[in-house]
Amino acid sequence: MAVTERTREKRGAGEQLVEMAWDPITRIIGNLGIYTKIDFANRRVAECHATSSLFRGYSVFMKGKDPRDAGFITSRICGICGDNHTTCSVYAQNMAYGIKTPPLGEDIINLGEAAEYMFDHTIYQDNLCFVDFCEAMVKATNPSVLQRARRTDAPHAEIHGYRTIADIMEAYNPFEGEVYKNALRVSRVTREMFCKMEGRHVHPSTLYPGGVGTMPEPTLFTDYLSRLVSILDFVKKAVAMNDDVFDFFYEALPGYEEVGRRRVLLGCWGAWQNPDVCDYRYENMSRWGRAMHVTPGVVVDGELVTTDLVDINLGIRILLGSSYYEDWVNEEPFVTHDPLGNPVDIRHPWNQTTIPVPQKRDFEDKYSWVMSPRWFDKRTGELLALDTGGGPFARLYATALAGLVDTPYVKATGSSVRISLPRSEKLPETTLEWRIPKWSNAIERDRARAYFIAYSAAMSLYFLERAMGRMRAGDMKVFQDFEVPDEGIGCGFHEAVRGVLSHHLVIKDKKIANYHPYPPTPWNASPRDVHGVPGPYEDAVQDMPIFEENGPDDFKGVDIMRAVRSFDPCLPCGVHMYLGKGNVLKKLHSPTFGASHG
Amino acid sequence: MGRIRVGKPHVKIDTPSHVRGIREGNAKRSMSRQIGHHKDHTADARRSTGIRPKKHDAILKIMPNLPPG
Numbered sequence: 330m331a332v333t334e335r336t337r338e339k340r341g342a343g344e345q346l347v348e349m350a351w352d353p354i355t356r357i358i359g360n361l362g363i364y365t366k367i368d369f370a371n372r373r374v375a376e377c378h379a380t381s382s383l384f385r386g387y388s389v390f391m392k393g394k395d396p397r398d399a400g401f402i403t404s405r406i407c408g409i410c411g412d413n414h415t416t417c418s419v420y421a422q423n424m425a426y427g428i429k430t431p432p433l434g435e436d437i438i439n440l441g442e443a444a445e446y447m448f449d450h451t452i453y454q455d456n457l458c459f460v461d462f463c464e465a466m467v468k469a470t471n472p473s474v475l476q477r478a479r480r481t482d483a484p485h486a487e488i489h490g491y492r493t494i495a496d497i498m499e500a501y502n503p504f505e506g507e508v509y510k511n512a513l514r515v516s517r518v519t520r521e522m523f524c525k526m527e528g529r530h531v532h533p534s535t536l537y538p539g540g541v542g543t544m545p546e547p548t549l550f551t552d553y554l555s556r557l558v559s560i561l562d563f564v565k566k567a568v569a570m571n572d573d574v575f576d577f578f579y580e581a582l583p584g585y586e587e588v589g590r591r592r593v594l595l596g597c598w599g600a601w602q603n604p605d606v607c608d609y610r611y612e613n614m615s616r617w618g619r620a621m622h623v624t625p626g627v628v629v630d631g632e633l634v635t636t637d638l639v640d641i642n643l644g645i646r647i648l649l650g651s652s653y654y655e656d657w658v659n660e661e662p663f664v665t666h667d668p669l670g671n672p673v674d675i676r677h678p679w680n681q682t683t684i685p686v687p688q689k690r691d692f693e694d695k696y697s698w699v700m701s702p703r704w705f706d707k708r709t710g711e712l713l714a715l716d717t718g719g720g721p722f723a724r725l726y727a728t729a730l731a732g733l734v735d736t737p738y739v740k741a742t743g744s745s746v747r748i749s750l751p752r753s754e755k756l757p758e759t760t761l762e763w764r765i766p767k768w769s770n771a772i773e774r775d776r777a778r779a780y781f782i783a784y785s786a787a788m789s790l791y792f793l794e795r796a797m798g799r800m801r802a803g804d805m806k807v808f809q810d811f812e813v814p815d816e817g818i819g820c821g822f823h824e825a826v827r828g829v830l831s832h833h834l835v836i837k838d839k840k841i842a843n844y845h846p847y848p849p850t851p852w853n854a855s856p857r858d859v860h861g862v863p864g865p866y867e868d869a870v871q872d873m874p875i876f877e878e879n880g881p882d883d884f885k886g887v888d889i890m891r892a893v894r895s896f897d898p899c900l901p902c903g904v905h906m907y908l909g910k911g912n913v914l915k916k917l918h919s920p921t922f923g924a925s926h927g
Numbered sequence: 928m929g930r931i932r933v934g935k936p937h938v939k940i941d942t943p944s945h946v947r948g949i950r951e952g953n954a955k956r957s958m959s960r961q962i963g964h965h966k967d968h969t970a971d972a973r974r975s976t977g978i979r980p981k982k983h984d985a986i987l988k989i990m991p992n993l994p995p996g
Contacts (some may be wrong), residue, residue: 393940397953431968539953544975546996655929684929802993806968810958839940 346375347881351890353382361854361898364692365870367887368709369499369881374889377863377870379854380690382879384653385611388683391844395423396813396836397538397618403832403846404532411531412445412523413825414832414846420602420821421832422538423609426811432604434807436796439601439622440553441526441533442823443792446785447560448519448530449699449826450721451896454778455501455512455567461891462574463501463509470877470887474581481577487567488756494577497570508570515560522556522789525549531736540808550797561753564783568761571779575772582876588867589771589892592630595723596704596852598641598831600824611668611820614638618734622788623824624741626727627704629713631765633730634706638822639669641704645831645847646676646712647835648701650859651694657682661842663835664818672707678833678845686773699851701858712858716865717828717849718895719774721781724824738787751790771869771895778897814840825849827897853896866893952984963994 347369349480352362366376377770387406391399404411416438423429424542430438460466467475478495491497500508502669520530526543528535535542580584602621608617618625618638625641627634649656657675664679666672673679690696703712709837717723725746728734740747744762752758763780766773770925814836835843855864863871870892877887945951958964963974972983975994985992 392938395941395945537953544996547993548996685931686929687931800993801991803967803969805964805970805974805994808958810955811953812955813953 346371347921348713349884349886351886351893352380357689359867361893363848363866363870363889363893365886367875367881367884368534369875372875372897374718374873374875376572377600377867378696379699379864379866381699381854382686382690384685385697386683386685386851388681388843388845389685391841394841395839396834396841398423399832399834399841399844400536400538401532401848402414403844406737406846406848407531407825409449409531410826412441412527412536413823413830414848415527415533415536415824416442417821417823417830417832417846418834419536420609420823421819421834422821423819424611424821425817425819425834425836426538427610427813427817428539428809428811429607429609430540430602430604431804431806431809433799433804434543435602435604435607436792436799437526437541437543437545438536439792439795440789441444441523441536442601443785443789444519444522444526444553445530446826447564447770447782447789448523450521450778450782450785451512451567452516452777452781453826454571454782455508455660456503456516458775458778458894458897459501459508460503461707462498462578463503463506464495464498465502466885466887467498470583470879470885472878473926474578477581481581483570483573484576485573488569489566489573491570494573497574500570507641508567511563515563518556518560522553525553539811540806543807545796545800545805545807547605547797547800550793550800553789554779554793557786557793558753559749559794561750561786561908562755564786565750565753565756565759568779568783571776575776578748578772578843584658584874585772585876586768586770587874588876588888589774589873590768591716591770591865591869591889593628593726593769594630594713594715594865595628595718595726595769596624596641596829597626597628597717597723597727598822598824598829599623600640600724601792611818613641615640616643618822622734622736622739622791623732623784624728624731625822627706627713627715628723628726633727634708636727636731636733639667640707641822642820642831643667643671643673643677644705644707645678646674646705647675647681647704647845647847648676648703648712648858648860650701650861651696651856652700653686653688653698655684655686656699657684668818678847679843680834681843681845683845697854697856699854699856699864701855701862701864702847702852703858703862712860712862712865714852714855714862714868715829716769716853716896717890718769719778720824720827720849721777721784722769723828725777725780725784726765729763729765736788737856738791738820739784746780748785748787750783750787771892774895774897775891778881798821811871815839850898854898866896866898869893869896883927
């Protein structure tokens with residue numbers, strides 16, 4: 330897969346490129362469009378640009394506000410994983426205020442976040458992503474594959490109850506399929522679990538720096554537990570069904586591993602603090618980062634480069650190049666050195682100043698509101714376009730390689746993650762094992778999501794046991810008081826549902842001087858940076874083979890959509906497609922700030 | 928906002944935050960003023976109710992005091 334942009338001259342003279350655009354792929358942080366040029370003669374995607382046409386400006390309007398409001402404001406960044414922002418903001422504020430959440434409070438946050446992962450991954454996987462793999466879609470795009478699916482027995486039929494692969498695909502059919510409907514029910518139950526812990530979904534009302542406002546009591550945890558046990562059957566079946574369908578795709582469509590494939594460049598910022606180790610002090614961040622229940626890490630070509638959150642933090646660079654912003658290199662830096670004395674780059678989020686410059690979209694120049702976050706690999710000097718693998722893929726990959734997570738329910742082995750789930754309503758005690766796959770591609774990103782639901786369910790059991798143990802010992806403290814300092818810096822590292830999440834905070838005069846949230850979508854949907862390196866969506870789709878049986882006239886682009894959706898670009902529920910047969914039908918420009926700024 | 932022309936804000940940017948003179952929930956020592964919460968991180972039923980709270984406390988000392996919600 331190409332990592333740098335191909336020039337027009339390199340293309341073959343005989344290529345007949347058809348421009349195709351999917352814009353908007355909606356309900357992500359902003360507005361994602363995928364613009365491609367497809368070479369139907371050779372059945373591959375020749376070129377891809379990912380663009381966002383919406384400016385958010387959180388980093389602009391957060392300045393001057395009371396830092397205690399940050400968690401409540403930044404939660405509004407997203408309508409499905411807002412609580413991840415609140416949590417991450419709480420982490421960053423805890424560091425800036427020099428406080429820590431009491432252990433029982435930390436358990437409550439962990440349980441809330443685990444419920445969020447279970448909720449969000451379920452609704453995304455079964456109600457949105459799997460529409461691309463359902464019987465109706467496969468019938469419309471690859472009828473021969475569906476024929477074969479009808480003849481192929483499902484290897485795990487005894488677990489999920491569907492005899493053939495086509496039966497599973499039918500269960501994925503939107504609005505009618507059994508799995509589709511069950512997933513909606515499960516996402517309701519998991520949302521209830523979330524609300525028990527964090528008060529309200531998706532913008533938590535009981536999450537603050539220094540602790541939680543949730544009242545700890547036995548029924549809080551038993552209500553959560555009974556709901557959790559009620560969904561375990563679904564979780565176990567989902568993993569088996571996912572494995573069956575994805576293995577079938579590899580078998581039925583040889584070469585399908587190339588769909589959405591890119592170099593293994595993964596980032597995971599870690600999730601679920603361990604309250605026994607975590608003190609939120611930057612000086613100890615390497616230690617408490619490694620104690621997290623999903624290990625932070627950067628993986629390059631299958632090798633774990635680091636698990637140190639300090640290294641991860643200092644390596645972050647925000648590049649421009651194809652984004653509608655002015656450079657800030659001439660601005661005053663906010664943080665020249667971190668608390669350990671390491672120099673902090675001007676392109677680091679602590680020092681970033683957002684200077685928007687709205688303009689027309691031009692794929693040869695500037696074409697997106699998304700910046701280009703990259704990670705500086707100090708071994709090679711490369712600026713890596715890390716992706717999150719949709720979240721679970723990077724989380725499982727980094728955790729598996731690091732081998733640090735060792736709990737009664739989840740264990741990282743160095744090459745895999747073993748997840749043990751207890752007996753549930755219909756199915757016996759089950760141990761699942763996610764093994765590091767050969768590729769970083771669409772199917773493996775999707776497969777990891779089902780395993781991570783099981784991971785979250787298993788970790789919830791662990792957090793519940795810990796929380797109830799503390800409560801039995803009489804520990805009821807869930808909040809700590811604090812004062813906002815005149816000056817301070819903080820950084821929070823967490824995993825939003827779809828991948829890495831960091832919040833960087835600078836306080837001056839008890840007000841926010843600089844605040845930069847970096848959610849997963851800027852990493853995944855970033856455009857070409859100043860060095861011409863494409864972002865992960867572009868990289869994964871560019872040069873990708875097309876397996877769809879339809880020609881240009883009734884082309885649905887399902888392979889491209891599977892590749893993009895494998896990254897979980899929030900909720901891609903509304904997809905519009907324009908087919909131009911090589912001609913641009915119409916160009917429209919809508920200036921964000923009105924016609925006078927066109 | 929760079930070179931973008933923007934209007935004058937109608938309110939101060941930190942308007943929704945703290946009003947002077949009002950006690951802040953996070954203020955130092957506010958935890959010690961919470962009724963029913965103890966210094967050793969335990970709690971009793973006074974945390975949850977003012978009506979005959981002692982009746983809702985644990986009946987034996989070896990039991991954890993788990994106040995009702």
